[in-house]
Amino acid sequence: MFTIGNTTVRNCSGVTRRDMLRIGGLSLAGLTLSDFLRSTQAPALTPSPSPEGRGENKRREAACIFLWLDGGPSHFETWDPKPDTPDTIRGPYGPMQTNVPGMQICELLPRMSQQMDKCVLVRSMTHNVDAHSPIPMLSGFPGENTSYGAVISRMQGYRGNMPPYVHVGSRLGVGGGRLGAPYFPVEIADPTGNRVQLPQFALSANIQADRFSQRRELLAAVDRFRRSAHANEAIERMDQNYQRAVDILTSSQVRDAFDLAREPESLRERYGANLFGQSCLLARRLVQAGSRFIEVKWYDGPAWDAWDVHGADLGGMVRMEQHLCPRLDQGLSALLSDLQERRMLQSTLIVVGGEFGRTPRINRSGARDHFPRCFSYLLAGGGLQGGRVVGASDRTGSTPANTPVSPAQFAATLYRLVGIDTTDARMRPFTREALPVGEIVG
Numbered sequence: 001m002f003t004i005g006n007t008t009v010r011n012c013s014g015v016t017r018r019d020m021l022r023i024g025g026l027s028l029a030g031l032t033l034s035d036f037l038r039s040t041q042a043p044a045l046t047p048s049p050s051p052e053g054r055g056e057n058k059r060r061e062a063a064c065i066f067l068w069l070d071g072g073p074s075h076f077e078t079w080d081p082k083p084d085t086p087d088t089i090r091g092p093y094g095p096m097q098t099n100v101p102g103m104q105i106c107e108l109l110p111r112m113s114q115q116m117d118k119c120v121l122v123r124s125m126t127h128n129v130d131a132h133s134p135i136p137m138l139s140g141f142p143g144e145n146t147s148y149g150a151v152i153s154r155m156q157g158y159r160g161n162m163p164p165y166v167h168v169g170s171r172l173g174v175g176g177g178r179l180g181a182p183y184f185p186v187e188i189a190d191p192t193g194n195r196v197q198l199p200q201f202a203l204s205a206n207i208q209a210d211r212f213s214q215r216r217e218l219l220a221a222v223d224r225f226r227r228s229a230h231a232n233e234a235i236e237r238m239d240q241n242y243q244r245a246v247d248i249l250t251s252s253q254v255r256d257a258f259d260l261a262r263e264p265e266s267l268r269e270r271y272g273a274n275l276f277g278q279s280c281l282l283a284r285r286l287v288q289a290g291s292r293f294i295e296v297k298w299y300d301g302p303a304w305d306a307w308d309v310h311g312a313d314l315g316g317m318v319r320m321e322q323h324l325c326p327r328l329d330q331g332l333s334a335l336l337s338d339l340q341e342r343r344m345l346q347s348t349l350i351v352v353g354g355e356f357g358r359t360p361r362i363n364r365s366g367a368r369d370h371f372p373r374c375f376s377y378l379l380a381g382g383g384l385q386g387g388r389v390v391g392a393s394d395r396t397g398s399t400p401a402n403t404p405v406s407p408a409q410f411a412a413t414l415y416r417l418v419g420i421d422t423t424d425a426r427m428r429p430f431t432r433e434a435l436p437v438g439e440i441v442g
Contacts, residue, residue, distance in 0.1 A: 061156060061419035062382040063287040063294075064349045066148065067280070067332065068134065068172070070298040071308030072375075074358035074368050075397060077320045078328075079376040080123045081106045082360075082397050089360050089396050091368075092317055100387040108325035111333035117387040118336055118345065119380040120440060124391025124400035127372050127407050130356070132308070134172045137355055138295075140411025140430065146177025148414055149293035151430045153183050155420050161254055162290035168279045169297030178429065185295065191260060191282040192275060257289035258282065270334045275299030277331035284338055287348050292418075298354075307354055311367025319367075328352075336380055349382025349417050360396045374399050377410070379440065382417045390439045408434035416441050 074091075076082060081095040081104060095104040098116035105113055105121075112119075129136050136142050149165035158164055167175075167185035176183035256262060260282060271277035276299050283294040298306060309319055332352060339345040357375025358368030374393045380386060391403035405413075408431065412422050416436040420427065 060347070060383065062347050062349045062417060063292050064148070064152070064351065064382070064414065064418050065280075065283045065287060065335070066138070066293070066295045067350070067352045068138070068169075068295060068297045069307045069328070069352065069354035070134075070169075070172075071132065071306035072354045072356045072358065072370060073307040073324070074309065074320065075123070075374070075376040075393070076358065076360075076368070077106050077108055077317070077325065079105055079121050079378060080393055080397055082395070085396055088362050091362060093321070103387070103389060106325070108321060109329045111329045115333050115336050115380075118340070119378055119386050120384050121389045122377045122379065122391055122405055122410075122437075122440065123389060123393050124403050124405050125353070125357075125375045125377050125410065126400050126404045127356070130370050130372050132355060134174055134355055136407040137353065137410070138172065138174045139177070140408045140434070141432070142407075144177065144430075145174045146179055146183075146430065147174035147185075147295070148411065149185055149295055150176045150179050150183035151415070151427075152293045152418060152420070154179055155424075155426070156292055156418075159290035159292060162257060162286065163254075164292040165295075166286055166291050166293070167295045167297070168282060169275075169295075169299065172295075172297060188258065188282070190275065191258075192278045253289060257285050257291075260285070267338070270338075272327055272330040272334070274327050274331075276327050277334065280331040280335040281338075284335060284342075284344075288342070288344065309358065309367045310369055311363060311365030316366030339381060345381040346383055347381075349384075349414070350380040351377065351414065352379075353377035357397075360398045379417075384417070384440070385442065390437065403437070403439060405437055406434070408432060409437050412436045413440050 076089075076091050077093055081093070082090050083095045083104075084090075094107050096107040096110060096113050097104055098113040100116045103116055103121070105116065127136050127142075129142055133142075135145055138147050139145060140148075147165075149167070153164040156164070163186040165183065165185040166188065168188045168191055170189060171187065175185060260268065260278060263281060263285070268278065268281060271281040276296070279296040279299070283296055286294050307324060309317065309324075311317070332350075336345065336350065339348055339350075353376070356370055356372035359371045361368075363369055374397060376393075391405060392401045393399065394401045412431045412434040413436040415427065415431065416422050417440075422431055422436060
């Protein structure tokens, strides 16, 4: 996570030559963001044209909202019910017909049943990491902690003044990874206040606006001197980095994008009066303002607020019925409808899933345990043709029956869907030999 404005600076009065050089270097309001911008620009990563001048690199860029269901949601009680199995596998809930003929999901998601024409269900996700680690599914590989958001930021950069990568919720074990600190996300622990506090995007408390303006003017003077003495492209790029850092630091757009109080109360209620629902609303606002990748972690709290439903310490499946599925159903369906109404769904990829699924057989506590061998993910928007199921689990939901999708394949698929050329050699560390899943990307 990068910060802005955390350095104490001196009063601008009586600035010495040494101070001028320090400001030229850039000490402006502790504006360490300029270093971030310089590092993101300096080798600029833009898609290289294919020999024919067309192909996957011509795909339109899309933003991505990744809804991380921390703890591992059961595929049986969400996207892949098994009504024709014994009750020890089927569980206590039945299937529900959706607005797509022949497609069923669990009856615990009635609002989403009317949104499935916008969605692609992947029912054949699989890996072998039986632990609460977000790393495989948020990076593509075990042991690789460079997140999708960091790679997208590196390859596609900024849109306007908004930070490209934002994480909502408590920290996960992924971030900038091998790309380093400049590519860590801006972190928002709790989006539900009237105004989210953003120390990253504020002036230091001891810097008045007039003092800041003086420093900005002084910086411009130093830069004019630099250009006259060392006129070259590198200096010009540095000036652009300084200017962008100043723009972000002083931009009301950035702060306003994080302010949920600007939304009508009726819309906030539509998303749900809980952390997950409000996080979904915040994610929409950030995409609308220009962020590229927003990662929403299912809200924190006591054990019964996560998707790790073993049933040993609490009421088993009742958590799915009373807490988890209703809030997912409300927040996700509102997000899809809101994006569609604003004509943003085609340019925004929605991804919903967790680290794994749950065991086919109900355990002795009346719930399910960890199960990475077969589970489901939901995709929507981003130019996808909805109303489809990709892959399938076997009769008991124990293993992929066809089209198994590994985390690496999923990573390559996600990158392709947001408009990154996965054949670019610079993507090799993040996709390795994996190819996008043809049935998903089309």
